[in-house]
Amino acid sequence: MIEVIDLSFSYNDRPFIDMNFSVKKGEIFGFLGPSGAGKSTLQKILTGLIRSYKGNAIVNKTECKSYKDDFYENIGVDFEFPSLYEKLTGRENLKFFGSLYSKKLRDVDELLKMVGLQNDGGKKVSEYSKGMKSRLNFIKALLHNPDILFLDEPTSGLDPNNSRIMKNIIINEKEKGKTIILTTHNMVDATELCDKVAFIVDGNIKALDSPHNLIMSKGAAKIKYTFMDGKEEIRECMLGKTSEDAKLQELIMSNRILSIHSSEPTLNDIFAEVTGSVLQ
Numbered sequence: 001m002i003e004v005i006d007l008s009f010s011y012n013d014r015p016f017i018d019m020n021f022s023v024k025k026g027e028i029f030g031f032l033g034p035s036g037a038g039k040s041t042l043q044k045i046l047t048g049l050i051r052s053y054k055g056n057a058i059v060n061k062t063e064c065k066s067y068k069d070d071f072y073e074n075i076g077v078d079f080e081f082p083s084l085y086e087k088l089t090g091r092e093n094l095k096f097f098g099s100l101y102s103k104k105l106r107d108v109d110e111l112l113k114m115v116g117l118q119n120d121g122g123k124k125v126s127e128y129s130k131g132m133k134s135r136l137n138f139i140k141a142l143l144h145n146p147d148i149l150f151l152d153e154p155t156s157g158l159d160p161n162n163s164r165i166m167k168n169i170i171i172n173e174k175e176k177g178k179t180i181i182l183t184t185h186n187m188v189d190a191t192e193l194c195d196k197v198a199f200i201v202d203g204n205i206k207a208l209d210s211p212h213n214l215i216m217s218k219g220a221a222k223i224k225y226t227f228m229d230g231k232e233e234i235r236e237c238m239l240g241k242t243s244e245d246a247k248l249q250e251l252i253m254s255n256r257i258l259s260i261h262s263s264e265p266t267l268n269d270i271f272a273e274v275t276g277s278v279l280q
């Protein structure tokens, strides 16, 4: 669905974006990286907003720099800062943006209901809270039922309940076969939602795989055990080396373990290990 081949781009003389990757139909693909890594720049290239790149950025069989008008019929974009008309109501905004497409639109009231705005469609957007604007901007991207969604921090600034609603909608869209590019700083969301993630630092991809594979290949799971030795003691041991831990073996043989827990590294730990920087 998306092919990026020898893509390079620079805002000035200094080379910046330099990468290769592909995204299959029906995948949720995460761009993860610290502020200034180039995630938004990459999204701008893939949505045809930056055309002065070298190499190939092919979205839905179209080279992004030479797109025709119908390019946007199949792309939905929810950038981090909502682009809405404040003097229009939520429903009027959706109707206006919907009128820009030639495709059959999704039902506006159904979309409003999906994100809990069913009683707010008649209010002017200037009266919306930040979170309400985010939710309206999000359904604006779904309005024309596009095959590809570009979502930039869709859960940022939302309370846990609304964040859950948005994540469920994203999962639902994936189940319908949509391809989703998700830009986020949130490793928990990325681990839950993404089939693949690319760690982006300084315009380059430092690692690309499923969250599960990244966690399993790079990090080592540990166990933590407690026992009484006059007072309560806690020790750690690598999960793959339990047979080499003499104290652990002795405690097992004498049934003296009080508790035992295993812990896997998080995607955040792996990000720190691979890139040398911390996201959260």
Ligand SMILES: Nc1ncnc2c1ncn2[C@@H]1O[C@H](COP(=O)(O)OP(=O)(O)OP(=O)(O)O)[C@@H](O)[C@H]1O
Pocket (backbone or CB within 6 Å): 011, 033, 034, 035, 036, 037, 038, 039, 040, 041, 042
């Ligand atoms: N129009 C522009 N002209 C010149 N430099 C720019 C322009 N837009 C972005 N940059 C620079 O490019 C780099 C990457 O910016 P970009 O917005 O792509 O980062 P990001 O990973 O999306 O960051 P964030 O997580 O903060 O949104 C930054 O150093 C930024 O200052």
